[in-house]
Amino acid sequence: MLTQVKRRRLIKRIMLHAARWPIVLLLSGIALNALSYTSLYFHPMPPLTAWIGQFGNLLLATAIILFFYTSLSYLCLWYEKKLRATHKISTQILSSLRRSLRILLILAIGYSIFFMTDIDLQTAHFTNLLLFTFLILSLGWIGIQLIYTIEAVVYEYMTSRMRTEDQRAKTLLTKLRIIRNISIFLVSLVAIAILLMSFNSVRSIGISLLASAGFITAILGLSAQKTLFSLFAGIQIIFSQSVKIGDLVTIEKESGTVEEITFTYIRLKLADNRRLIVPISYFIERPFENWSRGRGSxxxxxxxxxxxxxxxxxxxxxxxxxxxxxxxxxxxxxxxxxxxxxxxxxxxxxxxxxxxxxxxxxxxxxxxxxxxxxxxxxxxxxxxxxxxxxxxx
Missing domain, CATH: 3.30.70.100 (Alpha-Beta Plaits)
Known part of the structure; x- marks a missing residue:
């Protein structure tokens, strides 16, 4: 019973704290709508009256959107602080959700302005294209944040179930890093493709270039081949486990610790704190020494x-x-x-x-x-x- 009372008090306190600015916007919107109706009868100025009414409706919509955003944001922030010490996985999920809410707030306010204002056809087309561009970029950003969150959650969950955190944890971290880089590349590629396809001029220019210049097609083919080779090289490293984060490797008389494995290269930390950047294809095509493979030390x-x-x-x-x-x-x-x-x-x-x-x-x-x-x-x-x-x- 005490827990339910505390929960109700918490929700009430969050709602009151989140409703401060929305109430101001709500009252301002009501006042502007009342002013527009009053001006319509006593001082008829149709253009000004219409803009006052539209701005009042916009403030009303913004008040509702802002109230839901602040309520969810404060609720996520409170649970994030409460669970930070005991539930790291839940904290990471709530933190990612709270960051995504900001983007959704901007999108909701932008579309509210678009639908509630009376603008000409050309401006409406440009605004719609601008909002669509921001929508695609926002969804791509949210997708990338979701990939980072899934990586952190899976790593935290799996390492918490492992008895030893040495070789198995490094193997898991290497797999997650490569899968994360591949997923981010695919999400970015899809987002850019959808974005370019929405612009007719860019799409027609790209088609004409590919149709009129055969050497451009060949260059793009070679570039795609190199990218695909790097992609499959990363996948091969995942399954073969030939090199992992934290391994001590020797390449052409240079010894260093694997510090980062990305989609295109592997970064080594040398003994004198220099960084050696090696293409990921090197570890598939050429021999190297791995001093850490197969042992716990x-x-x-x-x-x-x-x-x-x-x-x-x-x-x-x-x-x-x-x-x-x-x-x-x-x-x-x-x-x-x-x-x-x-x-x-x-x-x-x-x-x-x-x-x-x-x-x-x-x-x-x-x-x-x-x-x-x-x-x-x-x-x-x-x-x-x-x-x-x-x-x-």
Whole structure:
């Protein structure tokens, strides 16, 4: 019973708060209509009287539209603040709905002005075309916002049901990003096509150009072929999962973390904070290294060159100690091996692992620094040296 009382009070408070400006517009519209009827009998000026009456009717319609808009907007905003901490999915849906209401308000007021004013045929045609253009652009914008909302809702729902948020979450995010980019491209393409088809002049110019210039058709065909190839490349990446957001990849001796996957390119964040932009077709046509694929952690190797007389076991014990004390190590790879025997040095490989690319870079730098300090302090004579022998004649 208490909940119902609170709900009624809430609705009453929202209605009163939303009705302030609509009441002002409503009273102004009633006053203008009364003035138009009074002027018709006492001071007959038909053009002015007609415009006063039309403006009064417009204020009445605007008051009704504004009342419904403010009521729904305040209601969505109140529930959005209330559910922000507990129901993130509902909050995202309400936020998207509240943004779309603004566009619908402008459209409703625009069409009200169009239908309630007495204008000539040419102006009416131009106004109708302008409103139709705004309608198509608005529906396209609402469609794109809906795609973003669906992406956020699906990702939030699926990650909340996952026990681990590592590889599966990155795979899901990659799929959603590519599907989102493809959907936005299709919505934009449909909106632009409908918009251009509504203009007879643009449509006739386009048809005449395509009919009279064969090379333009060829250029458009090649452009469409490249676009379709990028589209299918993105779809192939979705199903093959060859690269995901957060993966550590190496392309032509440049290593970086996949930061963004779009419809046409993949952006990598390099170790020095540079960004490498790679066309998405590159990952289909050419080989690349993916250090993160198929594992819950990222592994890498560190190479150290020492003298042949360097004892291995103390170095292995120090390496184990460094990893155990490091906050970047994920507790998996910790192998020390002799990778190669050169003519002057022994090449030792230290294999380490971390949860992501940033931690791996920090771990490798930390291990290099501490291993160098250990050899310098404990075994300074076992750095690589060049031996030579001189035989007397």
């Amino acid at each position: 990222i592994r890498a190797s560190i190479y150290v060159a020492v003298d042949f007389m360097m004892p291995i076991e103390p170095l292995r014990a120090e390496f184990q100690r460094i990893l155990k004390e490091s906050r970047f190590w994920d507790g998996k790879a910790n192998r020390l091996q002799i990778a190669d025997l050169g003519q002057q040095t022994v090449n030792i490989r230290l294999q380490v692992s971390a949860a992501n690319a940033d931690k791996l870079a920090e771990l490798r730098a930390e291990v290099r620094e501490k291993i160098l300090h250990f050899i310098r302090e404990q075994y300074p004579d076992y750095f690589p040296i060049t031996r030579s022998s001189i035989q007397g004649s």
